[in-house]
Every structure is written in structure tokens, then in C-alpha cells.
Amino acid sequence: MKLFFKIASAVMLLACPFIALNAQTSSVDQSWELVKKKAAAEHKLILVDLYFTGCAPCAQMDKEVFPDPKVKAFLDANYITFKSDILKEEIAKKISMKYGVTGFPTFLFLNADGQLIDNAAGFKSADQFLALLQEERNVGQKGIFKKYSPKIQEQDYPEFYKSAYLENKRNVPFDVVDSYLQAQPSLLAEVPFVIITGLRVGNKYDDFFLKNIAVLSKDFGSASVSSHVYTIVKRKKIQFEKANDLESFKKLKEEVRPVFSEEEWMKFQDGLMKDFDVAKS
Incomplete structure (x- = not known):
């Protein structure tokens, strides 16, 4: 890939605006800290691009979007780009763990201190991505950030959650997660939020999540x-299908509609209504 290349040393890291972690780097955490130092020194924001080899939309971004002259110029002027493979590099796993990342590519927009401006996921056209980069830069310049802590503190997370992301042991029994979440002072805090979203925790937590969409979006980002x-x-x-209740399903869709962008909503509509038995009849 032409836009991104792996560093061979800290000197090379400090010399280049586009940074990709080498899986053989002795300390991936140190490399991440160097990225933040570089962003601070150049008064730029950080774009984290989380991907994996074999991810089709990730490859499409690399082929069609990042080489675009307007995108490239804007990135060069305003961002330090940190690209990391979530299957091969520990820092990518840790960052994914911190933000409960589940889809790829995922883009994180941060300042040099590690404060999150916002996140986004999925393929974007060159024009869409450029607009996104501009929007996040403007928000970052205003000092508006999400409520995530700026540092990755592994001790903040329960073992089952760390294992899910760092060791890919994602089949966590519901009762284990439920026991942990019930003991938390607030489910609106950062760690409970990423556990619920990162592990796709359901049952009673679905209703809690729907009830608190607005505050969760404001605090942790609409994409998540x-x-x-x-x-x-x-x-x-599935529940509404069993009850043969299309109207209630439509009502639920309208209630959650505001959290989706126009693009997301158009894409999700087909999937949400497809094969609904009542709709067919």
C-alpha cells in the first residue's frame, strides 16, 4: 500500500506523517505514544484506521479513497494517520477493546492527548470521507470530545472482556457478563458501555440501551x-415476527431512526424489513 508503510525505527516514525505499526515492533504501546507525541509536535489530530487483511471494505478504502488527491492533501495537513491490523497487532486489539469496536474498517478521530472526537465505521467514498475528516477537525478545534478516558488502562476491564479482545475468546456466558454489569454503579459509564456494545450483550440490556440512546450517542458516539x-x-x-406484529416493529424503527445517518438508514432499511413475514402477506 502506497499511502501507508511500516516503520523501521523511531527516527523513521518521527519523519513520516503516515504511520503503520510493525507487528515485530518491540513495544507497540511505545509506538502509540510516539504517534501522540508526533501529533502534538505538529499540532495535528490523529486518525486511527483499524482494519484486517481480508476485509473487503478496508481494501476498498486503501485502493479508492486514501490515494484520492483531496483526501491525501487534507490528511497530510491535518492528521497523523495510524493504521493497525486488529488480527496481528496488539495495540490494535487494545484500541478495539477500549472502544468496543466490532466492525471494520473503524476510524477513530482523536487529539494528541488521546481524547476521542468521534468514530465512524464502514466504507466511505472519497467525498464522504473528506467531509468526515473536515467535520471531525472542526469539532476537535472546538475542544468537543466524547467521554472516553484518554488512556488505555487494561486494569479497568474485567478479565472476560480483556480475553474477548486480546485473546479472541468472545463466547462469554451471559450470566458472567450480567453479574459484572449488575455490580456497576452506572451502566452509562464507559466500561459498561463498551462491554454491552463490544460483546453485543442483549436480553434486559436491550431495553436499557434503547431507553438511553440519546445520552449514549452524545457521550460515546453515534457510530457505536x-x-x-x-x-x-x-x-x-424476531419477537415481532413471532407475534405477527408488523405495526409494533414499524413503531420501534421510527423510535430509533434519529440515531442513524441518512446513508445508514437507507442501507439498513432493506435488511430490517427483509423476510418479515407480516410484511410479505
Whole structure:
């Protein structure tokens, strides 16, 4: 890939605006800290691009979007780009863990201190991505950030959640997660939020999540919330199908509609209504 290349040393890291972690780097955490230092020194924001080899939309971004002259110029002027493979690199796994990332590519927009401006996921056209980069830069310049803590503190997470992301042990029994969440002072805090979204926790937590869509979107980003809401709606759809209740399903869709962008909504509509037995009849 032409836009991104792996560093061979810290000197090379400090010399280049586009940074990709080498899986053989002795300390991936140190490399991440160097990225933040570079962003601070150049008064730029950080774009984290989380991907994996074999991810079709990730490859499409690399082929069609990042080489675009307007996108490239804007990135060069305003961002340090940190690209990391979630299957091969520990820092990518840790960052994914911190933000409960479930879809790829995922883009995180941060300042040099590690404060999150917002996140986004999925393929974007060159024009869409450029507009997104401009919007996040403007928000970052205003000092508006989400409520995530700026540092990755592994001790903040329960073992089952760390294992899910760092060791890919994602089949966590519901009662284990439920026991942990019930003991938390607030489910609106960062760690409970990423556990619920990152592990797609359902049952009673679906209704809690739907009830608190607005505050969760404001605190942790609409992309993370909309992705989980879509999962919830698909689960609810099964219940409404069994009850032969299309009207209630339509009502639920309208209630969650505000959390989705126009583009997301158009894409999700087909999937949400497809094969609904009542709709067919």
C-alpha cells in the first residue's frame, strides 16, 4: 500500500506523517505514544484506521479513497494517520477493546492527548470521507470530545472482556457478563458501555440501551450506538415476527431512526424489513 508503510525505527516514525505499526515492533504501546507525541509536535489530530487483511471494505478504502488527491492533501495537513491490523497487532486489539469496536474498517478521530472526537465505521467514498475528516477537525478545534478516558488502562476491564479482545475468546456466558454489569454503579459509564456494545450483550440490556440512546450517542458516539441499535432491532424483529406484529416493529424503527445517518438508514432499511413475514402477506 502506497499511502501507508511500516516503520523501521523511531527516527523513521518521527519523519513520516503516515504511520503503520510493525507487528515485530518491540513495544507497540511505545509506538502509540510516539504517534501522540508526533501529533502534538505538529499540532495535528490523529486518525486511527483499524482494519484486517481480508476485509473487503478496508481494501476498498486503501485502493479508492486514501490515494484520492483531496483526501491525501487534507490528511497530510491535518492528521497523523495510524493504521493497525486488529488480527496481528496488539495495540490494535487494545484500541478495539477500549472502544468496543466490532466492525471494520473503524476510524477513530482523536487529539494528541488521546481524547476521542468521534468514530465512524464502514466504507466511505472519497467525498464522504473528506467531509468526515473536515467535520471531525472542526469539532476537535472546538475542544468537543466524547467521554472516553484518554488512556488505555487494561486494569479497568474485567478479565472476560480483556480475553474477548486480546485473546479472541468472545463466547462469554451471559450470566458472567450480567453479574459484572449488575455490580456497576452506572451502566452509562464507559466500561459498561463498551462491554454491552463490544460483546453485543442483549436480553434486559436491550431495553436499557434503547431507553438511553440519546445520552449514549452524545457521550460515546453515534457510530457505536447505531451499530448496537441495529443489532437490537434485529433481535426485536424476531419477537415481532413471532407475534405477527408488523405495526409494533414499524413503531420501534421510527423510535430509533434519529440515531442513524441518512446513508445508514437507507442501507439498513432493506435488511430490517427483509423476510418479515407480516410484511410479505
